Amino acid sequence: MWKLGRAYLTDVLRGQLLCGLTPVPLQFCTRHITCTLRHLSTYKHGASPWGKAVYLKNDYLRKVSSLINFLRCAHLHITPTMAKSKFEYVKSFEADDSCLPNTWIVVRVDGKNFHRFSDSHNFIKPNDDRSLGLMTKAAQSVMEEFKGDITLAYGQSDEYSFVFRKHTTTYSRRSSKLMTNIASLFASSFVFYWPRYFHSLQLQYPPSFDGRVIVYPSEQNLRDYLSWRQADCHINNLYNTCFWKLIQEHDLTPAQSQEKLKGTLSSDKNELLFREFNINYNNLPEIHRKGTVLIMKKEDVASERHRSGPGSSPKDRRKQSSRLHILQLHCDIIGSQFWQEHPEILSDTKR
Structure with missing residues (x-):
């Protein structure tokens, strides 16, 4: 029975x-x-x-x-x-949207229609350091929330990419959970910290960010993705620097500036900047040319403790402890040097 x-x-x-x-x-x-x-x-x-x-x-x-x-x-x-x-x-x-196991999960957030947003808030062109600082602060808030699970973040312009450990189990690797939590926290942090960077300038309307999730099966795929985003930063910054210099110093209209740059190569733009504006592109701030890299690093912290006993006087001793802190870099991540100096990023060991 x-x-x-x-x-x-x-x-x-x-x-x-x-x-x-x-x-x-x-x-x-x-x-x-x-x-x-x-x-x-x-x-x-x-x-x-x-x-x-x-x-x-x-x-x-x-x-x-x-x-x-x-x-x-x-x-x-x-x-x-x-x-x-x-x-x-x-x-x-409900759809099963769990990311493939044994893969690197990348969540990228992008500002929605930030061309209009930057115009509405009078951003400095071609790069507004206030906005870049605010974007990085929002990214740091996300990394603090997912401390130990996000191993690296890379940002430029109005976007940030967050790389999760290869074997992370956060939210059971559900892409919808990861994407919505990161996008919402990033957007709310952007609004929360706005006064710190823009002071008396009021928000004219709420900004929004879209998000997407990508998985990469190998370390080389992941490095190629980050190389792509940094190459995009360089290409866009070189173009925008030329574009706005022509408008601001040669009084060209946006249409005329665009027409002048049409079909030019990187070498042409570098020559234009040097010949007409006496600017060596390689001397521009690295944050504008290479973007921002955020990584988690362990920091040794020395704390004091007192030891006392019968017949002995108090004696100071040093006790070493460590804590995680976010290190901000503006460096090349396309070559091998960065990865050799920070092998823990790809080690998949939760710190």
């Missing part, structure tokens, strides 16, 4: 889950069989409903308990005391 009952319930369970039906009928069947087993367990000798003599031993109650646990493991609720249990079938419609 036990084997028949468990097999019956297993078949019903599979059928309902495959068809996406409500689990209410299965709950009814479960209660019915459970009550039947409990009723039969009161007899030592007797006739079963199937017309056969049954000798029920004391382990039947344990079997009933095992049956109930089996159903609970299948995420079904058989207790009628839960008022909304019959509606929980709607959870089966």
